[in-house]
Amino acid sequence: MKNNIRDLKIFATDIRITILKGLKGLGFGHVGGSMSMVELMAALYGECMNIDAKNPDWEDRDWYIQSKGHAGPAVYATLALKGYFPYEEIYTINQPETNLPSHCDRNKTPGIDMTTGSLGQGMSTAIGVALGNKLKSKNNYTFLLLGDGECNEGQVWEGALFAPQHKLDHLIAFIDSNKKQLDGYCKDICDLGDIRQKFEDFGWHAQEVDGHDIEEIINAIEKAKAVKEKPSMIVLDTEKGRGCTFTEGVLFNHHVKFTKEQADEAITALENYKEML
Amino acid sequence: MSIKIVNDIKPEDQEMRAVFAEVMDEMASKDERVIYFDADLMNSISMMGFSKKYPDRTFNCGIQEANMIGTAAGISAVGMIPFVHTFGCFATRRVLDQVFVSAAYAKLNIRIIGSDPGVTAAFNGGTHMPFEDMGLMRGIPEVTVMEPTDTVMLADLLRQTKDMYGVFYIRLSRKKADKVYENGSTFTIGKAITLREGKDVTIIATGIMVAEAMRAAEALQKAGISARVLNIFTLKPLDTEAVVKAAKETGAIVTAENHNIINGLGSAVAEALSENFPVPLERVGIKDLFGEVGSVGFLKKRFQLTAEDIANRAQKAISRK
Numbered sequence: 196m197k198n199n200i201r202d203l204k205i206f207a208t209d210i211r212i213t214i215l216k217g218l219k220g221l222g223f224g225h226v227g228g229s230m231s232m233v234e235l236m237a238a239l240y241g242e243c244m245n246i247d248a249k250n251p252d253w254e255d256r257d258w259y260i261q262s263k264g265h266a267g268p269a270v271y272a273t274l275a276l277k278g279y280f281p282y283e284e285i286y287t288i289n290q291p292e293t294n295l296p297s298h299c300d301r302n303k304t305p306g307i308d309m310t311t312g313s314l315g316q317g318m319s320t321a322i323g324v325a326l327g328n329k330l331k332s333k334n335n336y337t338f339l340l341l342g343d344g345e346c347n348e349g350q351v352w353e354g355a356l357f358a359p360q361h362k363l364d365h366l367i368a369f370i371d372s373n374k375k376q377l378d379g380y381c382k383d384i385c386d387l388g389d390i391r392q393k394f395e396d397f398g399w400h401a402q403e404v405d406g407h408d409i410e411e412i413i414n415a416i417e418k419a420k421a422v423k424e425k426p427s428m429i430v431l432d433t434e435k436g437r438g439c440t441f442t443e444g445v446l447f448n449h450h451v452k453f454t455k456e457q458a459d460e461a462i463t464a465l466e467n468y469k470e471m472l
Numbered sequence: 473m474s475i476k477i478v479n480d481i482k483p484e485d486q487e488m489r490a491v492f493a494e495v496m497d498e499m500a501s502k503d504e505r506v507i508y509f510d511a512d513l514m515n516s517i518s519m520m521g522f523s524k525k526y527p528d529r530t531f532n533c534g535i536q537e538a539n540m541i542g543t544a545a546g547i548s549a550v551g552m553i554p555f556v557h558t559f560g561c562f563a564t565r566r567v568l569d570q571v572f573v574s575a576a577y578a579k580l581n582i583r584i585i586g587s588d589p590g591v592t593a594a595f596n597g598g599t600h601m602p603f604e605d606m607g608l609m610r611g612i613p614e615v616t617v618m619e620p621t622d623t624v625m626l627a628d629l630l631r632q633t634k635d636m637y638g639v640f641y642i643r644l645s646r647k648k649a650d651k652v653y654e655n656g657s658t659f660t661i662g663k664a665i666t667l668r669e670g671k672d673v674t675i676i677a678t679g680i681m682v683a684e685a686m687r688a689a690e691a692l693q694k695a696g697i698s699a700r701v702l703n704i705f706t707l708k709p710l711d712t713e714a715v716v717k718a719a720k721e722t723g724a725i726v727t728a729e730n731h732n733i734i735n736g737l738g739s740a741v742a743e744a745l746s747e748n749f750p751v752p753l754e755r756v757g758i759k760d761l762f763g764e765v766g767s768v769g770f771l772k773k774r775f776q777l778t779a780e781d782i783a784n785r786a787q788k789a790i791s792r793k
Contacts, residue, residue, distance in 0.1 A: 301549075302579050309549065310578035313569050319539045320574050323546020330507075330528065331550065350570075353539035361531070 196413060198242055201472055203409045206276065207237035208469045211438045212462050213272035217285040217295070219458040224289070225297065227448035228342060229269035231373040231406070231433040236273040238412040239338055248278045251306045257335050258324050260309040262317025263342035263371065264298035265450075271295045271304065279306035315348030317341070318368075322354050325366040325426075336420070339368040344376025347385045352397075358426040359398030366426040367419045368399075371406065373435035377449045394428040406431025440464050476654035477667055481683050484623055489646040491623040492585070493518040495630045496555065500526050505551060506634065509544050511537050511558040517587055517646060519557070537562045541570035541582070548581040553634055559593070560586030560643055564605040568612075576612045576639045583633050583640045584609075589619065589679060590730035591771035592645040593763065601763025607735025609641040610708045616661065617707040619643040619679040624653040625705060632661060643679065647768075650683035652703070662706045664714035670700035673786045674718035674725050678704055678737050681728035681756070684772075687779035688728075692786055699786055707737055712744045719751040724789035726754045728782050733757040752792035754785035 210233045218224040240246070244257040261270055268288055275285045280294070287293040294303045298312030309324070311317040321339035328335055341351060358366055370390060374381055381387055395401040400422040404411040412431065419427035436442030440461040441453050496519065500506040512535045514520055523530040533540040537558055544554035556563070563586035564571070575582050586605050588594075593601040609617045616638060620626035626644065633640045652667070659665070667682070668689050677685035682703050689699040700722055702714060719725060725745065729737040738755030745753055758775050772778050 300578075309546070310573065313573040315538070316542050316570060316574045319542020319570070320546035320549070320578075322539070323543040324549055325546075326531070326543065327547040327550035327552050330547075330552065350538040350542065353533075353536035354542075357533060357536065357539055357543065360534075 196242060200410055203237045203241045204472050205469055206241045207233050207409065208465050208472070209276055210236055210269065210272045212465045213275060213285055214268045215439065215458050215462050217268050217272060217288040219455060220286055221289055222454065223450065223452045224268055225265045225449065226439060226442050226451050226453070227375070227435040228263060228266040228371065228373065230437045230439050230442060231435045232266055232269050232340060232371045233438065234407050234409050235340065235369055235371070235412060235431060236269055238409050238416065240273045240277055242413050243416050244338065245335065248306070251279055255333060255335055258308045258337045260311065260317045260321040260324065260337065260339045261299050262311050262314065262321070263340060263345055264311030264317065267295065267297055267299045270299065270307065274304070274306040280304070314342070314345040315350035318351050318354035321366060321368070322358050322363065325363045326361060329363065329365065334365070336365050336367055339366065341368060341370050343370050343372045343374065343381050343387060343390065346370065346387055346390060355394060355397040355399070362424040363426045364422055364424050367416060368426065368428050370428065370430045371433055372430050373433045375435045375449065379446065391428070391430045398425065399428045400425045401428040401430070403430040403432060406433035407437060438465065473658060473660040473663060475657045475659070475665055478651055478654055481650050481652060481686055483648045484651045486623055487646060487648050488623055488626055488644055489518040491627055492630070492644065493522055495627045496522055497525065499631065499634050500529060503553065503634065505553045507531070507547060507552045507554045509533060509540050509554055509556040511535055511540050511562065513558050517557055537567045538570050541567045542574045544582045545574040545578060545580040553581065555583045555585060557585040557587065559600055560589045560602040560605045561600050564602060564608045564641070568608055571609070571615070571639065572612050576615055581637050583642065585642050585644055587644050587646045589643040589645060590758065591763070591768050591775060591777065592647060592680065592730070594768055594771065595765050597765035598763040603732040603758040603763060604735065606641070606643060606707050606731055607739070610735060610740065615639045615641060615708065617641045618661065619705055619707065621652050621679065621682045621703055621705055622649040624655055624657050625659055628658050629661070645680060649680065652682055659705070662709045662711060664711040665703040665705070666700065667703055668699070668701040670698040671722055672698045672724070673790050674700040674702060674722045675728060675782060675786060676702045676704050676715065676718070676725060676737065676741055677728040678707065680730050681777065684777065684779045685728050685782055688782035688786065691779060691783045697786065697790065704737060707740055710740045710744060712748065715741055715744045716748045719745055719749045723793050724752045726756060726782060726786045726789050729757040730777060731757055732760055734760055752789045754789040756782050756785050
């Protein structure tokens, strides 16, 4: 590891704080699914990805495609902290004429590599990027994040068949397995069963790790990079709404409304947590 | 645009799909960014030879159209130039959201070839007979919607779109077309072509209906009616200027399309006329019906897409002046 784990935990906490600062002005947003993927952001943007915030279109960069596009605030917070755009822009999320809309938009936000939001579609565009870079004999990686609820979509499974067929070993995908989709628990709506096993059965190298343990995520990415001629899936065992006082442990926490006081309380709790790291 | 029109409209020597494959080969040989995607219909469009010659740049995705459109959009993000083919019904209605979000809204760069438009789906029948494909694509912002008339136009449009950027829908009959344009003709996307001058009525036609429109104009001439014929091969962006000019100069319009009159050429022309220069309009096309099995000849009669139908509607339009 290039960084020490404490620094990455601080980065993750700053991402959570920044998400809340960004959404506080409106008092609503996709908080639950943003909070569950924060450790992945810290692992990718803090340690694993070969990127240049000053040159977001760099041809040889690693790509990050967030197929669960509604969790835009988590990636915007990460990009703001990495300096892709001025930090103050985070306060414009979903405000008129913002560059930071609810769902990720490659034409609006520096550092956003693909437009997503209609679930299942990032799977295919990520495959296209990985395929294109392979054809160009590039060695860069395409990282893809899917939601677990998103895996209800048939398109995910079309891509799951396609990627091993074409031996896309520079495609490393993640599922933010926070067990919940908009209307409740995944298992009660459209049960995914053993999602890791399913991807393995489709021909992927598939691992499952604690999605809130940055070190485990980094180690899994290193293992995935060593795999040849197969795409990789890393299932992140996560909790929806993690690390935010008003969403943790709440059943319906996909899109939530909250007061400024609730946001401030959550931010203070995170600042205190950071002090203890 | 440099156009020469044949003296006598007759079926071409080559099928449209053969020319599609030839031009794809020509483009791929000159530009290694040209990539071909198909959803298990390569044999149907004569692309098996291409796939053998360019195995690294041919992706038969299998029967999975949604992933194919998304993958093609994604590969364009790293600078490749994808051409995507499946039957028109699947290339549009099955993947409307993928074309909308992953390609058009994302401002990526793909060319979608939808084959077997309208009645040319013939014996594949109602499930495979797209009367709505151009309408669906027309409803997505910034998508260019085209229907080449014959192989000369097809080859020119393919070559042009290779070097353009955006989302293009090209509606393509795989079989022999009627030859309308002499070899060497070139076309301007978004511009109508005047095939025949006339002063009493204008017939605006697209695709397989262009030849029918020319036959209708001949028949009308014998009845003492002077019909102008326009070929509008770009449904979007529509050449509003040409439509309005025709309305002003001939006072009545007939549209002719192998497509539902709702959302197709008839609708597009009606919109242009009603906002600019309303004149009597008659729309020849599918009157909001599903397809059925049959030969193209049978289906043209069944759905009232013949030269005779066009001529009758032209007379009706004139009578409404």
